[in-house]
Amino acid sequence: MTPLLRLQPGRDRRVKSGHPWAFSNEIVMDAAARALPPGAAVRLEGDDGVKHGIWQFNPHSLIAARVLDRAATAAPDAAWFEARLARALALRERLGIARFCRLVHAEADGLPGLVVDRFDDVIALQANTAGMEAATPMIVEALRALLNPRSILARNDSAVRTLEGLPLETKLLHGTEARARVEEGGLAFEVDLLSGQKTGWFFDQRENRARVAALAACLPGGATLLDVFCHTGGFGLLAAKAGAREVTLLDRSQPALDLAMASAAANGLSGRVAAQRGEALETLERMVGGQRRFDIVVADPPAFAKSRKDIPAALRAYQRLARICAQLVNPGGFLFIASCSHHAAPPEFAAAVAEGVWRARREARLLASTGAGPDHPVHPMLPESAYLKAQLLQLA
Numbered sequence: 001m002t003p004l005l006r007l008q009p010g011r012d013r014r015v016k017s018g019h020p021w022a023f024s025n026e027i028v029m030d031a032a033a034r035a036l037p038p039g040a041a042v043r044l045e046g047d048d049g050v051k052h053g054i055w056q057f058n059p060h061s062l063i064a065a066r067v068l069d070r071a072a073t074a075a076p077d078a079a080w081f082e083a084r085l086a087r088a089l090a091l092r093e094r095l096g097i098a099r100f101c102r103l104v105h106a107e108a109d110g111l112p113g114l115v116v117d118r119f120d121d122v123i124a125l126q127a128n129t130a131g132m133e134a135a136t137p138m139i140v141e142a143l144r145a146l147l148n149p150r151s152i153l154a155r156n157d158s159a160v161r162t163l164e165g166l167p168l169e170t171k172l173l174h175g176t177e178a179r180a181r182v183e184e185g186g187l188a189f190e191v192d193l194l195s196g197q198k199t200g201w202f203f204d205q206r207e208n209r210a211r212v213a214a215l216a217a218c219l220p221g222g223a224t225l226l227d228v229f230c231h232t233g234g235f236g237l238l239a240a241k242a243g244a245r246e247v248t249l250l251d252r253s254q255p256a257l258d259l260a261m262a263s264a265a266a267n268g269l270s271g272r273v274a275a276q277r278g279e280a281l282e283t284l285e286r287m288v289g290g291q292r293r294f295d296i297v298v299a300d301p302p303a304f305a306k307s308r309k310d311i312p313a314a315l316r317a318y319q320r321l322a323r324i325c326a327q328l329v330n331p332g333g334f335l336f337i338a339s340c341s342h343h344a345a346p347p348e349f350a351a352a353v354a355e356g357v358w359r360a361r362r363e364a365r366l367l368a369s370t371g372a373g374p375d376h377p378v379h380p381m382l383p384e385s386a387y388l389k390a391q392l393l394q395l396a
Contacts, residue, residue, distance in 0.1 A: 004043045005033055005057065005065070012046040019381045020107045022055065022065040034059045038165060039134030041068065041076050056112065056131025060165050066112035066131060081135065082142035084110050089146060092118075092375055100182045101375040102203045108377040108385055113164075114139070117199040119180040119191060121150040124199040125173075128156075130164045140173050151175030155199050159306070170194060185210060185238045189263045192232075192255065202234065204372035204388050205300065205338070209235050211368065211392065212336050213242040215296060221245060223295035226287075226328060228280050233260030233273070235298045235336075240269045248294075249275045250283060284324045295333045297325045300390075305341035314344055315352045322356025329362070329395045342387035349389045363396040 007015060011026040022044065027033065036042065036059055044052040044065060053070040068076050088109045092098040103123075104116035113129030116139075123143055127133045133156075140152055152174040161168060172178060178193040182201045191200040212235055216223040222245030227236035230249040237260065240247045247269075249260050257275040264273040276283065280301065299321055305314035322337055329335050335357070339349045350369065357364045372388040379385045 002041055002043050002054065003032070003036060003057075004045060005055075007044065007046045007052075009047045012048075012050070012052075015044070015052055016046070016050070017381070020067045020112060020379060021063050021382075024059075024062055024064040027064050029059065029064075033057075037134075038130035039132075041131075043072055056129065056135075058130040058164055061130070061163060066107070066129060068110070068112070068131075076135070078138040078141050081111075081138045082145055085116075085139070085142050085146055088116075091377075095374055097206075097375055100184065100203070102373075103375075105376050106379075106385065107382055108379040115199065116143070117201065117203060118147070119182055119193070119201070121147075122175075122178060122180040122193065123147070123149045123152045124155050124178075124180075124193050125152065126155050126158055126199065127166075128158055128160050128164070130166060133161075133164070133166055136173070144174060149174065151178050151180075153178045153193050155193070184234070185213060185241065187237055187241055187263070187267050189232055189234065189237070190259050190266075192259060195255070202231065202300075204340075204376050205234065205390075206373045206375075208336065208338070208370055208390055208392075209238050211370075212296060212298060212334075213238040215334055216240075216244040217242040219243075219295055223333075224248075224293075224330075225296040225298065226250065226294040228284065228297065228299040228325070229301045230260060230298075231256050231300075233257075233263060235300065236260070236273060237264055237267065237269060239296070240264070240272045241267065244296075245272060247273045249273065250278060250280060251275075252277060252279050281321065281324065284321075284328065288324060288327045292328065293330045293333075294328055295330050296336070297329050297333070298336045299325050300336075300338045301340075303341040304339070305343040308343050310341075311343055311348070314341055315348055318344070318349060318352040319356040319359070322353045323359045324356075326357045326360035326362045326364075326395055331396060333395060334367075335364075335393045335395055336390065337393075338388065338390035340388050342384045344389070346386075346389045350391065353391050353393075357393065357395070364393045365396075366391060366393055368392040 051072040055065040115126040216239035236247040
């Protein structure tokens with residue numbers, strides 16, 4: 001029998017409104033509740049007897065319960081996980097991106113705390129909650145039944161796992177090796193699933209990469225482009241394929257740059273792509289002093305705000321980044337700048353970018369304010385799941 005937990009009297013308003021989380025101070029944390037193993041499936045009810053379905057519970061976490069199924073009779077077994085994963089796959093198939101995509105985006109796909117990226121026949125997953133950690137064997141079984149992948153890899157190295165009392169680790173769950181590649185925009189990119197950033201590729205920027213590549217294609221003679229925090233070169237290489245005559249990739253990671261240049265060579269783009277290793281802000285400052293200028297500058301940094309206390313410093317960093325990058329853009333050129341810090345709200349990020357561009361003494365036109373692609377759906381009750389914010393500006 002699935003254990004029953006109750007909400008505190010008068011503390012059920014958020015759950016009743018459809019929020020997918022219940023906090024520890026909203027649940028009756030008696031001895032029986034505290035004795036449950038982290039990740040256990042429980043039935044959650046209000047003190048008024050209203051049934052709220054099946055949730056995953058961790059008595060040691062501030063976010064103590066996360067909803068799995070609103071049906072109180074649901075059984076979260078291997079068949080349940082296969083059905084939920086099949087629903088996520090069906091959406092990506094409708095979008096036409098099922099082979100290479102974010103297959104599961106946590107709460108928005110009804111699998112709280114779980115991230116799954118698909119690289120054709122290789123799968124990378126992150127189980128960021130005790131519930132999904134406990135369910136990982138069933139998830140692997142379901143993925144094998146649905147997709148028959150060559151390999152499944154756990155990239156469980158996200159710092160949020162420590163909040164759930166989980167270790168950080170990267171390991172193979174199925175198969176013998178994790179070589180993978182991603183295809184996008186007519187190019188093939190080598191991906192490092194074992195030691196690359198996050199799950200190896202930023203599917204969230206797919207549509208933004210296409211938008212920037214289209215700009216690179218429109219300039220007679222081909223545009224010059226600087227791809228800052230380039231990782232494995234997605235923005236830069238797609239722009240080169242579209243017609244950019246000169247692309248500079250900038251990142252501090254030599255392995256990431258090596259992968260980018262290997263992909264450039266494999267796609268016949270080596271003659272138009274160059275890599276530069278260095279810390280981004282310091283290197284950009286030197287470029288400003290050296291009078292280097294580009295038709296397009298892309299800045300897609302890692303999260304500057306890891307927690308709410310980091311927000312003021314992060315906003316100052318975004319402002320500085322926008323100021324320096326704006327100075328590197330040719331008149332009439334374009335600046336694309338992004339933030340993946342979900343703690344920084346879109347209006348705050350937009351204001352920091354605007355202030356930075358103004359401090360560079362550049363007039364700007366905002367062409368687009370964008371977010372992640374549709375394989376990163378947003379849970380309507382979790383605005384923080386809309387973590388990616390990006391702006392495309394033309395500078396006079």
